[in-house]
Amino acid sequence: MKELPGTRGLILNEPLLWEKGKKGRRGMSIPAADVPRAALEKELLGEGPEFPDLSEVDVVRHYTRLSQWNFGIDTGMYPLGSCTMKYNPKANERQAATPELASAHPMLADDQVQGALHLMYDLQEFLAGITGLPGVSLQPAAGAQGELAGILIFAAWHHSRHSRRTRILIPDTAHGTNPASAALCGFQPVPVKSGPGGILEARTVAELMDENIAGIMLTNPNTLGLFETQIREIADIVHAKGGLVYNDGANMNAVMGIVDAARCGVDVMHLNLHKTFSTPHGGGGPGAGPVCVTGELAKFLPSPRVIREGETCRLADGGPDSIGRVHGFFGNFSVLVRAYCYIRTMGPENLKKASQLAVLNANYLKEKLKGDLHLPYDRPCMHECVFSDARQREHKVTTLDMAKRLIDFGFHPPTIYFPLVVPGAIMIEPTETECKDDLDLFIEALKRVAREAKENPELLRQAPQRCKLKRLDETGAARRPRLCG
Amino acid sequence: MLAVVGKKSLEDLFCSIPGECRFEGELPLPPALNEWRLEAHFRELAKAMTVNQDFKVLIGAGSYHHHIPETIRALASRSEFLTAYTPYQPEMAQGTLQGIFEYQTLTARLLGMDVANASMYDGASALAEALLMGLRIAKKKTRVAVSAAIHPHYRQVVKTYLQTTDFELLELPYLANGRTDLSALRNQDDIAAVAVQSPNFFGVLEDLPAAGAAIHAAGALFIGCFTEPLAFGLVKSPGQCGADIACGEGQSFGLARSFGGSGLGMFACREPYIRNLPGRLVGETVDLDGKRGFVLTLATREQHIRREKATSNICTNQGLCALIAAMYMASIGGSGLRELARLNYDKSEYLKRELQKAGGKPVFDSPTFNEFVMAFDDDFQPAYRRLLEKKIVAGLELGRYYPELAGRYLFCVTETTEKEDLDEVVREVRG
Secondary structure, eight states: OOOOSOOOOOOOOOOOGGGSOOTTOOSSOOOOOOSOOOOOOTTTBOOOOOOOOOOHHHHHHHHHHHHTTBOOTTTSOOOBTTTOOOOOOHHHHHHHTOHHHHTOOTTSOGGGOHHHHHHHHHHHHHHHHHHSOOEEEOOOSSHHHHHHHHHHHHHHHHHHTTOOOOEEEEETTSOTHHHHHHHHTTOEEEEEOOOTTSSOOHHHHHHHOOTTEEEEEEESSOTTSOOOTTHHHHHHHHHHTTOEEEEEETTGGGOTTTBOTTTTTOSEEEEOTTTTTOOOOTTTOOOOOOEEEOGGGGGGSOSOEEEEETTEEEEEOOOTTSOOOSSSSSSOHHHHHHHHHHHHHHHHHHHHHHHHHHHHHHHHHHHHHTTTSBOSSOSOOSSOEEEESTTTGGGTOOHHHHHHHHHHTTOOOOEESOSTTSTTEEEEOOOTTSOHHHHHHHHHHHHHHHHHHHHOHHHHHTOOOSSSSOOBOHHHHHHSOOOOO | OTTTTTOSSTGGGGTTSOGGGBOOSSOOOOOOOOHHHHHHHHHHHHHTOSSOTTSEEOOOTTOOOOOOOHHHHHHHTOHHHHTOOSOSSGGGBHHHHHHHHHHHHHHHHHHTOSEEOSOBSOHHHHHHHHHHHHHHHHTTOOEEEEETTSOHHHHHHHHHHHTTSSOEEEEEOBOTTSSBOOGGGTTOOOEEEEEEESSOTTSBOOOHHHHHHHHHHTTOEEEEEESOGGGGGTBOOTGGGTOSEEEEEOTTTTOOOGGGOSOOEEEEEOGGGGGGOOSOOEEEEEBTTOOEEEEEOOGGGSHHHHGGGSSOSOOOOOHHHHHHHHHHHHHHHHHHHHHHHHHHHHHHHHHHHHHHHTTOEESOOSOBSSEEEEEOSSOSHHHHHHHHHTTEEOOEEOTTTOGGGTTOEEEEOOTTSOHHHHHHHHHHHHO
16 A cells, blocks of 8 residues: 555644744844934824734744644645646746846836836736737736626626626636626626536526626636536627626636637636646735736726837826726736746746646546546546545545545645535646646545545544644634634 | 546547637747746846836835845745645644734734734725725715825725726815815715825825714714835824724735735724625634634635625735735834834934925925925926936826826835935935
């Protein structure tokens, strides 16, 4: 039997910041005053916050110990479905820290920051090339903000045509952000059921689509990891009734250089640079969610955008049709730099290869595991596959139990209980950066979990055992919220 | 592996994709660079930045130059923090979770509020979300108001967020002293929330207690906005002045300017409004053995549970930026923050005073923190150009943001500027 990565190891306890330190300590130097003290009105003067005073060593040990309680993609396999946890190249971190770029003030004149503007312009062009959609704004700071910008563009386009539409079609396989973004823009989401094969059917859309519907918001490949094969027909139906098509590009990692969003009939889509383009997730951000649109919709994009005139790039304010700013400056520039590096170092062939290998890895896992776990949609998948706990329920073992047991074996669990259309879903996205050896170890671990579910289910219910903490009381946390120490 | 999945080639994996959806030809991208060529390419891009790290940039306006200790670079690049996802599996993410719980706590203390969330995208979207939160709390009211002395970009983002709603946005003008004119609030009873920034875009410290009283008298929620949280080391926090929600930009705390991003939306409120908060929250709990631990909590407000009924569509926060801000607050400490804020205040006051002696006139006579607006009798451009040659960017001309302030300059001075540089500016103004 192969040795799995999970084992015991020494980690250290560490209190909360304010439970340590001593008045008068300091963890960084402050320049000496070289100007006289100035007076300040007494009424304005505060007392300053109650922060602990810590030394540099206090701070360094604190965060080093905390980091050791964490698991990242650099630690091991992190097959969270829909999250694209691929390896984040170190060279990109170095370039994002380039002093000339990292120190750049966002309100300098265009001619003083040509390096940053050229990088942004080229990235806009790259993303246009990858999606087939020529209008790009890099401003949205995350996928959800890209959705917001995209749906505001829907609204602005309809407004420009004097059409007042109040509803938007959203399939049942959508990310939760989709209906939330639509609602934020004043649209009422209309759920669309996917067909028995997990695919959205054109005739269902045809039945629902009318002159009161602004368009459809779908994810392709969808959250079951399947390609929406009827997308072109669906787009034609929506367009014929005067609607627009939004594609949530969260799953772009499956189809770079393989699918052309514009040819699919997509009008607007966002990309998650922290997924497909390998910028680190940072424990929940910062991300970047550029929005890409057809030429016809480009005038509605957020303002400003970078344009090029000869050898010079400059920031151009959007015209009267632009939806306006969505970010205080130009988005998460430091994330854009990393994505730019990723695209430059991968080049066209390797980006396509990345998608091919991501899909190969997911299909390999699916084939190897379908004997052990229930596979609700047994058909070739894209970059992720969705299992469920249907076979384990007879042993009173749940998806959660299996996920927690995987932790003991040294793997981050897959996404669980999503998509909602599969009860007890286990959504696995291995990404292209896992080699066959590591995939085989993960398969071995999940097989062992499935076996234990039959033979020793209590082991799973008590998992994890090898972490700093055992299972946490999430219900209690929500019932009596303690959000501040 | 292909044999296992029953395919002959990598291309075969995509046979379900109809021809009409296929990408034709090769991706239109430049050929791949190796790590060393990438490095050389970035050296070229760096050269095209004609204002670089050797310059003293006396511009703030929502993005501030403060010293960042090396510890932060070292700790924030620990890949257990950097390459983790949102902490959905708390048992393997206690580092992120305790780190964010500490961030929430220090932020709440800084702003004088009961609770802070795990962060928003930036100060601008935080303000937009704060106004939406105010409308949710007030239920039937349909108007919100913002001060014209709030960062112009923030006001633009607010307009974007509200454009498809039926809510109405009022703008409160600023007075001759640079503070917000709240007289329009008198006899109003349908305003859900009013946002005032302090220090405001002109660096002016608003009379927040008076603003709070006027806002509350109109039955509205008081949103205290900021772009420079360092100020609260020296002056009263929004919470101490009666704010119900405090929000703004946290970039000053350990984050590089980085051409305006990644920043950090700080967001805090009073206890009764917790369930109306947008964004992620980390809460304290216990594990099966009763040991203290942390989890994401109150998720029933959020999009992945509530979908269209969520308090916001926000999913990711600025996790690593929040962690960095906490590292900064821990490194500087309470007494350090006060000393640093004082130093920033003293230095900017020094430049203000010396420029005045050299013939400059402060446009607003209210007290300021870090930043101030200056008018000059003669055209300032020649001096500005001479200073640029000496690697000093002498302020931000305001005509683009406030046409009535054309020819006036917004200056920012932090601890990173030495007295000699400030004296150089004054010498050039004297001419």
